[in-house]
Structures are given as C-alpha cells and as structure tokens.
Amino acid sequence: MTKHPVVELTSEASWNLVEDKFTPYGKETLAKLITFLQDDVYPCVRLAHSQIPKDPVQRWNTVIPVVKELKVKARKLGLWNLFLSKAHYPEHGVPLTNLEYAVMAEILGRGGQIASEAVNCSAPDTGNMEVLARYGSPDQQKKWLIPLLNGEIRSAFSMTERFVSSSDARNINTSIRREGSDIVINGHKWWISGAGDPRTRVHLVLGKSDPDHPDSYKQHSVVVVPADTPGVRVVRPMEVFGYDDAPEGHCEIIYDDVRVPLSNLVLGWGRGFEIIQGRLGPGRIHHCMRSIGAASYALDLMIQRVTDPTRKTFGKYLYEHDTVVAEIAKSRSEIEGARLLVLSAALQIDKYKAKGALKEIGIAKFVVPQMACTVVDRAMQAFGAEGLSQDQELASMYAQLRTLRMADGPDAVHIQQVGQRELRRANELRKRAQELRQKEAIVFKKAGIRSHL
Amino acid sequence: MTKHPVVELTSEASWNLVEDKFTPYGKETLAKLITFLQDDVYPCVRLAHSQIPKDPVQRWNTVIPVVKELKVKARKLGLWNLFLSKAHYPEHGVPLTNLEYAVMAEILGRGGQIASEAVNCSAPDTGNMEVLARYGSPDQQKKWLIPLLNGEIRSAFSMTERFVSSSDARNINTSIRREGSDIVINGHKWWISGAGDPRTRVHLVLGKSDPDHPDSYKQHSVVVVPADTPGVRVVRPMEVFGYDDAPEGHCEIIYDDVRVPLSNLVLGWGRGFEIIQGRLGPGRIHHCMRSIGAASYALDLMIQRVTDPTRKTFGKYLYEHDTVVAEIAKSRSEIEGARLLVLSAALQIDKYKAKGALKEIGIAKFVVPQMACTVVDRAMQAFGAEGLSQDQELASMYAQLRTLRMADGPDAVHIQQVGQRELRRANELRKRAQELRQKEAIVFKKAGIRSHL
Amino acid sequence: MTKHPVVELTSEASWNLVEDKFTPYGKETLAKLITFLQDDVYPCVRLAHSQIPKDPVQRWNTVIPVVKELKVKARKLGLWNLFLSKAHYPEHGVPLTNLEYAVMAEILGRGGQIASEAVNCSAPDTGNMEVLARYGSPDQQKKWLIPLLNGEIRSAFSMTERFVSSSDARNINTSIRREGSDIVINGHKWWISGAGDPRTRVHLVLGKSDPDHPDSYKQHSVVVVPADTPGVRVVRPMEVFGYDDAPEGHCEIIYDDVRVPLSNLVLGWGRGFEIIQGRLGPGRIHHCMRSIGAASYALDLMIQRVTDPTRKTFGKYLYEHDTVVAEIAKSRSEIEGARLLVLSAALQIDKYKAKGALKEIGIAKFVVPQMACTVVDRAMQAFGAEGLSQDQELASMYAQLRTLRMADGPDAVHIQQVGQRELRRANELRKRAQELRQKEAIVFKKAGIRSHL
C-alpha cells in the first residue's frame, strides 16, 4: 500500500482519520503542494531571508526576488488562494474545504512566511480577501479584491491601537466620521502587519463611527483606505524580541485626518464587529495549523540535532539521555493532540461555519500556540546557544509563535470564552443529575437499602 | 438535524470526525448502549457499592446482586462482549471495530467498573478472553473461554511479582517447569486483579519456563491454572490509597508447587511474550477511553458544583472566579485532545492491528491517565474536602486512574518507547535535510549569494 | 567541625542560614528531639498502626498503647508542647521561637501523626491550646487547657459545615443562641478532626450567634462544648481517599439542641473571627513544616528505591535513567526552596506576630502542600504499584497532604490573598515609576536626545 506523501510530513494516524473526507481534487492538490514545497519552496527559505538587505532603510523597500518567482510558479501550478473555500466564497473560492486547507496549512507552516506567501495564502491578506469577497461592494472588489487574489498587491488590517486595550475590540477608538460624501479617519494604530511592505496598497481600518450607539458592538465600522492616501503615516516598525520582520513588519501608524470617499465604507455603518468576527474564525485555524507545522518542523530539527554523530557530552550522545527522549516523546504527543484538535475544529467550521465552531476554534486558539512555543523551546534547548541564534530558525519561530498567544485575542480571552461555553451546560447537567437521582431512589427503594446521601 | 445521542455524553466535534466510520450496526448498538446505561446502569452504581458489605470477610464473598441483574438485561439487549472485534476474532467477536468500541468504552467509563461489568467488558476478563480466543486450544476454549464469554465465571491474569521489577516483564521469575505430563508452578505474585472475586475460576499465569534461553523474550510461558488448584494461595488484597476494591481486589498470591496438566500450557513453550504483547494493545486503549469517560464525568460534576446556587464565598459563586472558569476550559481542551488521540489510535489498530499502532497506543497510554488524574484533581479541589471523601466518586476515581500510570507499564516506559520510535526517523530526516541543503546550495548559487552557513 | 545532627535530616544550607537564630536551649532541645525521634519514635510508627484494630467498631475505641508509652517518655525528656512559644504564651509556653519550632516540626513530620502526638504537638489540640491559653477564662483553662497541656485529654475544633461553603467562614451557620444562663447550639458539622478519638473530651464550636450584625466578621462566636453533652452526635467518620484515619478521624457531627452554661463562651460574643484568625496563623506554618518533613522523607525513600540493587529494568537500574535523576534533583530543589519559605515565614511571625506575616504565611500555605504532593507523587511512581499500597507510607502521606490543599482555606483563597497583597504595592510602584520618568527626562534632555516614548 502506498501512503499519501502527506504522511511523511504530518502524521499517518491523523491522515487516516481525515483521508476519506478529502475529495480527489483535495488529495491531488495536496500532493502537488507537497511536491512544490519540497522541490521549490523549502530550498528557497534561507535564500529569501538573505535577499532582505541589512540596511535599516533598504530592507523596507524590498520585494524579495525569489518569492516573486515562487509566486509565478505556484499560480501556474494552480496552487493559489487555497485558503478561500468555494463553499463559503462561491465566486472566488477554490473547491477545498477548511479541513482540506487545514492539512495544507500545516505543511505550509513548515516553510514559514515565505511558503504561505508563495501560494498567496499569507496573513493578513487572507483575512482581507475574505472580508472583501464577502462584504465588499463590486467596486471595492474590483479595485482591491481582484489584485489581492492575483497576488499583485498586499494589504493591511488596521485594528490594534496604541494606548488602548485592544483585546476588547470595543475599546478601539480611532474616529471614523462622515463629512459630506467623505469619510474622515483619525487614529493611532500599531502592530499593523504588512503595513511596511512596499507592495501594500490598502488598509482596512476599524474605527468608531457611532460612539453613542447603545449596543457597544454596533459602534464600529470598517473603511478601506488606500495606503497612499494623504495623512496615512507609517511611524515605525514594532519589533518582536528584536526582530522587525521586514519588509512586512508590524507597524505603528497614525491616521491624521485621512479622507476617503463614502464608497470606501465596507458593508455599512456600525457593522465593524460583524466583519471582524467573520474574519477571525477560519483565520485563527490557519494560524494554528501553520503553528503545528512549525512545531513539527522544530521537532524534526531537534531529532536531527540530538542524533548528530559529532556531538557527545559526558560520554553519551544527546539521544542517549532519556530526558531528551522523553522530551521528544512529549513533543510528539502534544503535536499529535493539537493537530487533531485543529482538524476537528476545521471540520466543525465546514459543517456549521465559524459561528457553530466557536468552542473548537477557541480551544485550538489557546492550546496550539502554547504547545508550539513549548516544543520550539525544547528544541532550542537541545541546540544550545545556537538554537537562540540567527543560524537556526528556532528563535525567530519562537518569537512569531509567542505573538500568537496575543494576536486575535490573548490566551486568557479564549480560555474564558471556552470556559463560559462549558458553563452553559450546567442547567442541562443538573437536570440530568436530578433524573438520575430519581432513578437511583427507585432502585435503592426496590433493593430495600437506604442511601447515605 | 437530530444529533446522535452520543453527542451529549462525549463531544460533537469528535463524533463528526468519526461518525462516517461507524457501520449502521455500530451506530445502533451505540444508541442502545447509551439508553441502557442511562436508564439502567448509571442509576445502579451507588446501589452496587452499597451492596458490598463493610465486613472485612464478607465483602470478599459477594456477588453484587444488582450487577447480576444488569448482566442479564444487557445480554438480552445484545450489549455483550462489545470489546471483542469480529475482524480480529472471527469466531467469537462482535461486528464492531476498535474505533466503534472506543467510543462505547468512553461512555462505559462514566459508570465505573459496574458499567463495564454489566456488558461483560471488564478487565482483566477482556484481555483473558482475547488470549484464549486467539491462542487457546479447543479444550481450553471450551473450559474457560465459553464461560467467560457467557459472563458465568471471572478470571485473573497473573503477571506482576512481588520483590521483582515487573515493568520489565523479563524479570518475572515465577518458575514454570514440566514434570512428566504435569506443569509445576512456584511463584509469588501480587496486584492480581480479580483474584479476590468469588466467581474467579481461572488464572492465566506468566512465568519463566526456560531461564537459559538466549533470547530473553523467549524464556516465558503462560499456563492456565484453575483457581481452586491446590497450592494456589490468595494471601491478601493489596490496597490502593486505602481502597481494597472488594470483591475483585488486586491480590497477593503465592503459587506453591501448583500442579496442572500439560494441556494447560497456552500456545506453546516460550511464547509468553507473544501472548502478553497481543493482549495488551487494544486493552490499553480500552483503559484509556474509560479514563476519558471518567475525566469527562468528573468535569461534568465540577461544572455542577461550581454553579451550585447554594454555594457562595466572599460574595461570589465559584463559577464567577475566572480561575475556576479557566480550569474548566483547560480540562475541556485536555479531554478533547486526549479523546482524539485515543480514537486515532483505535482507528490505527483497526487498520494495522496493535503492532502497527504502537506509537499511537504508546502516546495514548502515557497522555490519558495523567490528563485524567489532572482533571479529576481539579474537580476534587472544586468540591473541597467533600471531593476527597466517600460522598463523591472523585477520590476513588482518582485512585483508579492513578494506578493506570503504572499498570501495563509505567508512564516512563511508554514515553521512552514513543521517543525511541521518533528517533528512528533520524536517518530519514537527515537524508531529507541533506537533499534540502543541496537544493539550497543550487538556489543560492543561482542567485549569486554566499550562504553564511 | 562537627555538624549539628539536624543537618542529616534537613539541610545543611538551611541550618547555616538559621543556626545563629537559635538559643542554646533551642539547639539542645532540637538535638534531644532528634535522638528521641530516631531512637524511640520512628521505630514505633508501624507498630502504632498495627495496634489499631481492623474491626470497624473497635478501631474507634482505641488508645494506641505505644503512643501512650512514647508520651510518657517524651514528657520526661522535656520534649513537650514545643509548639507553644513562651514569647506569645508567657504562662504556659516553652522558651522556643516559632523559627525554632519550625525546624523541629519538619523532623516531626518525618514521623507522621504519631511523632507529633508523642510530644503533645498534634493538631487540632495545638490550635485549641493556643485558643484556650490566649482567650480562655481561668475556669476554662483549668478544666480543659491544663489537661490538654498535660496530654491527658484530646479535643476537636468544630468549624466546617456540611452543605455550606465553609472556605468563607462567614457562611458558617450553626446556630449559637443564649437562653437564659445557657447557650444552645444547633448545627451540622463535618470534617471535625479528632472527634472520633475516645480521649476527646471537648469541642470548640464555631457558630453564628448574631446573624444580623452588620459586620459579617462579627456574627460568630466560639463555645466550649464537652464531648459528652447530650445532643452531641458523632454521625460517622469521613474518609479521605479510602482512609478513615481512626481512631482520630474527621467526623460528621450533629449538634442537636446542645446546651452548655454561659461560662463556656470563649472570649465574648461575636469574637469568633478574632479567635480563628489568631488560631490559624502559626498552625498553618506547623502543617507546612511537617509537610516538608514528609516530602523530604518521601524523597529519601525514593532514593533508596531507585538505588535498590535488586531492581533492574531493561538493563538499567532506575537511578541510571536520567529522568529519574532529574526528578530527584527537582524534588530536592523544591523541598529546599519550600523549607526556606516556611522558615522565613516563621521568623516573620516571631518578629511581627502572625498578623505581620500574612503574606509569608499565605505563600507557604499554597506552595508547600502542592510541592509536597508532587514530591510524594514522584516517589510513588518510582515505587510502582507498591507505592500506592498499604506496604509503603506514601499513599497515605499523599492523602493527608492532599487535604492540606483545602484545610484552613483552599489554595485558591491563599493565592488570591497573596496576590491582593501584592497589588497594594501598585500605588507606591507607580509613584516610584513617575519619579524615575522625571529623572529620565532630565538625563535625556541633558544628553540632547529625544526619547521615543
């Protein structure tokens, strides 16, 4: 029996569980993607990083040459926009389910940002395309969605604000107000991913348009802002553990009396939360699966390191220490468990949309990044100081994974939401318990025994 | 859309992942089992415990009346020997896969030992039936397998030894030697589950028959010993955290010149390891799924406790503390992840037998009992001192789950085996890495850049 | 240089840190205590347990003979009531500080309940003696304190209630009301330690005497109730895991129209909280130090087990696995850290009384029992199933330590209190930070650089 090539990169047991949920097209695309990644993308990851200049100015004006080439090739192969499920986006989507893409996202995650970009599946563009495909006006779609789908431009989603606790998005208070046929935007954002990229042409800006609306979830709107609009000022890149992630970056941006036409409003006034909630569900799963790919790759690196025949300490190779073996076993078990959680959430999305999969998405969201950080941290430790350095990918992977414990809601928020959702079962549980007690009373009585409770 | 009744007791997302792997018979049996458990078994669990006398002698001579009744009813309903998969045991098995039984085992696990026994699926009988069905001679099957399959007798598997590190089974040194047409057994065992039960008629004894065999995995044999053979002496019950688990117990047994006919040898001389390895695989998964049921039930109890409207401390209900909510969310996520791991292992067994699922079984074996202990421990803490007492099932559940971190191999053994299995990937990983480096060298060269590595 | 004998049983480094805080009397008493424990008490621990009958009735009518003998000897040696610090209890106390007793409590903890009782330092008598010594009327002292100090009778502290969340003691609602010159008590308590002991002559009962007092901390009073007062009904012993801890037990008690004279009120109406708060401080530290002794003893047992020359698995002794070595190292480090925390809290009590040491006591209270449970759990795992059984002390130690995560306030309460105490530093920290920013602004200005913040 020949095994599907994905088995080598992910896990045979997971694959067995989901294989029959793949269409022939899904399987074929997956196989093609794996070949492309192994033959073309993974070998170019280090090259791509080398093509980013060290110079503090130039690095922000760079379109990495090899990524450009990879994109051309990927599109030719039909490996393009894989994240956009036709079931949810009939017009622009590809015929893949969220579950199918989830498996693909894991192996993309082994190639970092480069791999996702090569197949036009990189955040924040993915979420922005979802927004524009679902909520954009024909004109908005023509101007920004089509070029994004073609991978010709890039985009930013401008939400998080400086000096504001943005994890409760209702706190966001960039002002969006109508002035005649214009919309005027004033605000101070930061951590706006992609805003540094020279190809970024458009920001989707979330702000407060109706601060007095009695429902705090209806005070916000989303507006499309071309990146070159006067008043849009990219102040500086934010660094994460010393990394600036040029050329994309996560930037501080001031919107200073930025003026766009009314037609740039997305969906309608006060519908900002509707938009961000739709945007975040599947995206969170994508991040999770890429993180699992990263963790899995880190474990592979760790296994290679601890079996390196040139490295022996105190008379033993690293793999001869059963503490090391135990860490590998734990990492493997944690990766497998986490993957199954995400696949299960992806299937749930396919069945009930993101709204019907909130518990599963929430669990994945707080379990996976922590797990991945732990696995990568163990790998770093196995590599010694080299593991923290620029000579291995681990430290930068850690930095990226660490941000995912905050991005799209910190761990604590998701933990609380999942817990609250569980608590809703209390009444049903209590009802069932009462029924059980009644039946119990009957059997005790029948048996002529008095219960001590 | 009506949901399958299992969704209420386990998890909708897991069920979605595996439902299409169930046959109609599997689904129907599952639904019937749930009804039986909810209507008949769960309400009798406390009664069953009440029917065990406190008296230190009488409690060991008890056949719990209500369990007897439940068995009759279960058999009538066709809920019987569900663990024995026809695919592996064509003659005696039921047409259920390991995956199907795994789901059932979880809900059985919510009813403790009583539930499993009601449907004739309780250890150690299950493993012993597997051994006799697979390896027993027609005569052995007639004498012991058939009554076991009928639930008429019970049995013990006599392996662990006092004064010996039995986690490496090669250390087991109960002497099994041939004397003419007899086999003579001398040894000192303990922790022999079921040996206290008045219905136990037979012990399967593992001992050393060929201490000088060069292959240390071929020195042992298994012999069937009727429980009433002269020289079989049940010394005392071992206690676990103060529990004696009467009437079954986990007993210390001395075999003192016990003599049985040659025909009581199972499979052949020196084939003890073959037998125990076949025996342990699926059994471990059954334990795991029951443990998940136990954990899931503990979490349900915890949710009821923390939402108890009569309990308020320092002005807040317990569920209003977000530490409590967080513990519930973590427990839920851990249960979900663990369940998926076990289901995935069960499917792997269905596809490749236990031998082809060793990594998955190993992971489940060390992940699940620890997880279940943690979840139950959190629930105990939520209940305060009551959670540790005889008034709740939690403390005894904890005690049983805690033994699973040792039974059938301590955590550390499974962790090491899974880790070793991962390490076998090292060569393949290194080969792939070298290929990657070669491709990398080509792209770097083509791009005219010198790599710093 | 000869080392003090305590070094062998606790830790040289800790001893070095505190030795110069010991008086010569303290040092001498400590040395004497160690000799007594090693020569007389530790060898009698198993005997004492053997002297408790298995019979479910008789075991509650037992005064363990060997403990009686040990008490006589201890008193003769002047090893008596060591917990009662003269500095706080000038009349009845011994000239030892809390710090000195803390060190002694650790080595007492290596001998379990037996050791503490031998030197008349066992809970709940210790706390009750403190209460009566500090708050008792001369008559109360004569009747109950003196016999307790003499070890002639035993006592119970009757606080926790069934059906009530007692971790917030304000919920306690046993009714205490005055009727003429009597006090009438009605309530339903449980987990009342010592109430099963045939020598127990007196209960100190906390109840609600003034339910309408606006200050919820002034609604409760403490009353002394002779154990044989009509209406005092010991319902049953509560079990912890499967242990009943006879003959002392932790009992369920119903007070049914129990009537005592007004003179049995302690301290005054509405002063119940004052009493229990004074009672709990040092007592918590005693529990903590005994727990450290237990953990330290468990680690000693683990070290012996893993170096047992008769136990070898898969070609290695247990101590040759570096996972085992790592667990030992971690246990040692956790024991050392925890001991230092408790010693530091004890010194704080000596300096500022319990009230001035609340943070330190709180930290010890939530750190130590968890640590001790973890250490004992590791030891149990090293022993395999035997570690959970009646043949080793570990499982019963675990059960006792596990209750300490609830007794005298569950972990969560202490964690919150310590955290709240830390939060009180916020204003001071903010003030200091502002001063720092001002100085910073000056140096930046002087250096001619603009800060980016």
Added chain:
Amino acid sequence: MTKHPVVELTSEASWNLVEDKFTPYGKETLAKLITFLQDDVYPCVRLAHSQIPKDPVQRWNTVIPVVKELKVKARKLGLWNLFLSKAHYPEHGVPLTNLEYAVMAEILGRGGQIASEAVNCSAPDTGNMEVLARYGSPDQQKKWLIPLLNGEIRSAFSMTERFVSSSDARNINTSIRREGSDIVINGHKWWISGAGDPRTRVHLVLGKSDPDHPDSYKQHSVVVVPADTPGVRVVRPMEVFGYDDAPEGHCEIIYDDVRVPLSNLVLGWGRGFEIIQGRLGPGRIHHCMRSIGAASYALDLMIQRVTDPTRKTFGKYLYEHDTVVAEIAKSRSEIEGARLLVLSAALQIDKYKAKGALKEIGIAKFVVPQMACTVVDRAMQAFGAEGLSQDQELASMYAQLRTLRMADGPDAVHIQQVGQRELRRANELRKRAQELRQKEAIVFKKAGIRSHL
C-alpha cells in the same frame, strides 16, 4: 522602626533572615548602592540604549557615554568591584561576603547590564578578574588585572566552540601548543561575550594543550591573548533572538596561528579545568541574583500594568481577573523561594568556598533562570504585544534570561549533577533504614505483634 532601604526593592522576609549576617560596612555599602542606583543608574538605562547607534558598523565602535560617566561616579562613591570578596581575594578584594554581594547583585539586576557595568561588576570581566587575581602571575596581573580592576579595559573569556558540544568542556579542542618560547593557538570559538567591545584588550582562551593526557580533565590550559594579536579574528556577532547586544556582543572568533609568549600561560599547563571551575562558582550565583532582580522588576512592571486605570477590557480592569491575581501571587512566591535558594547558596560559598557549595549552586543555577523566564513571560502576556516589543524591557530581558538556561552549563547538566549528588546519600540512607528496621523488629517483638513486611 525604620526599615533598611533594601526592603523596598527586595523582600522584608529575606532581609530579616540575612540582616544579622551583614557587617556594618556591608549595610552601609548596600544603602549607598541603592541610592546610587535609584538616583543615577536606573534613570540612565534607556538613555544608555539610545546612545548605541543603529548603524550596523558604528554600534560596535561605541563606548556608551553615560556609562562612562556613571563609572566615574560609582568609583568615587566606593561602589566598585563589589563582587570581589576580600575573604577570597585578600589583595584586591573588597570587604564584602558573597552573601552581601548577592543582595547587591539582585538590585543591580533591576538595572540590567548598565547597572553592573557602572560598578565594574559585569561579566565576563568579573570572572576574568577572579582568574587573574587568583592564578595570574605578577606580570599578568600588572598588565591586565590592574586595568580591569580600574575599569579601564574590558575582557573576554574564550571557551565555547563552534561545531563542538561545549557543555562538556572536555570537548573543547582549540589547539594550544608550545613552540619554543611561544604559545601558538588555533581554534574556532563563538558566543564569546564582550569580544565586540572596543575596550576589550584581552581574551582568556581555553584550549587543549595536552590531548593525550590520560585524565581528560588535565588536557586543557588557559592562555592570555591580547585582543590585537595578529590572527585573532572576530568574525561576526551572534544574535540571541533578534538582539546583537552591541557593543559587547557574543562573537564568533577564529584564532588563526595566534602567537603569544610562554609567559601568557595562566597557572600552568593542563590546569584549565582548575581555572574554569574556580571561575564559575560564584559567577553563577551572581547571574542568579541579577536574574532574581530582573524577575522582581518584571513583576513590578506587571503590577503597574494590570492596575493601569486606563486599561479595561470586558468591563473589568486586568487586576480584577483572579487569574491575573493568581499569576502575580505565583510569581511572587517563586521569586521569594528562588531568592532564598540563592542567598542560601551564597552563604554556603562564604562558609565552604564554591567547592563546598556545589549542590546549592547547582540548584540555584537550574531553578532561577527558568523561574525568571516564567515570571517575565507572564509579565509580557499582561502587557500584550507591547510586552514583546522594543517599548518595554521585557522581551530583551527574556532573551537574556533564556540564554542563562544554557550559559555556564545547560539546565540538564546542573540537574543531573544535583541529582547525582543526592544519589550519593543512598548508602547512608540505606544504613539508617536498616538500623530503623532492626529497632522496629525489637518493638514489634516486645509488643508481641508480627509485622506484615
């Protein structure tokens, strides 16, 4: 009662434990140091970082102006070389114990590298001064020790090697060989701290001088190499996460036929291990105490953040979530416990030198950096993405603390050594246990009871 100013920055309870071990000079110096740090150093930390140019070349040629000024002031105040204990270094040391310096190191740790450098107590100079003071020839001392003691030059300790598992220092294979009256050095080092600093004048190089010596701990020697010797090539700075730590850096260095006179040999041929072992003991404690200062400072920042009156999410301030309060409480308890472990180790060094304190040093070494990473990580999470950025000190603190889990031996090495040291107690424990069993047998016999063991 006025409290010593250290109480505000560290902990009252710890201070109470050690205060009476401080000399009046120690106390006075401590007070002076605190004033200097608060008035002069802490306000300059950000300025110092601002004075490091962004330019990738210039940043390595920088002597930070404000640090220079601080050094002048510190020396004038007598706050200089505080790490060098007169008891161990009679000629050059200051009259402070290791315990006294440990307390100072904690508060230095609140000011990062800048603070330590200001008082001429920064690694790797501290260790190098110790080596030269203890083992240097008069000529070596004159040339390099005196300028180091004066803070005029800086230095590197060149040990870790690329392509070599340096955590077992015996693997180090830089060649050191005699050629006539010269020593010739060839090797490839990396992670050489301080090697990037323009003031660094000297490297102490560890290499293999006698590869055939039968004792693998006697094959290495240490040679002093002036930084400007021909053949010394600083290849590049290693980065930790994304930080290069300019101007000091942790550099890759190639020694290519580097030739120094024979008189540059330190102590003697083959005495390399003697030197590094002496060098590492107290230094590890210094790192630990600075780490505790860092953790403590991070917790202070976290407390300020969670009480920030401008930050509210979902209707609550962060400090109103009891998960946040719990994390603060745990962090506090972990910091307190860790501090006590280090103080206890420092006292042990004062009493028995580093050699007599190996267990205590080892425990501190593996406990403290992990603890500090955990505490800082919690603080980062409380700050959200800002916590990972250049706007807070937390991420760079984390990066530095993370390296300490590898520097001077990875965690695993210290854990194993502490564990091994514990295992040495096995014989003594077994002997004591046998004596106990004998005494037990006697008491059992006397009581006429047969033990079941």
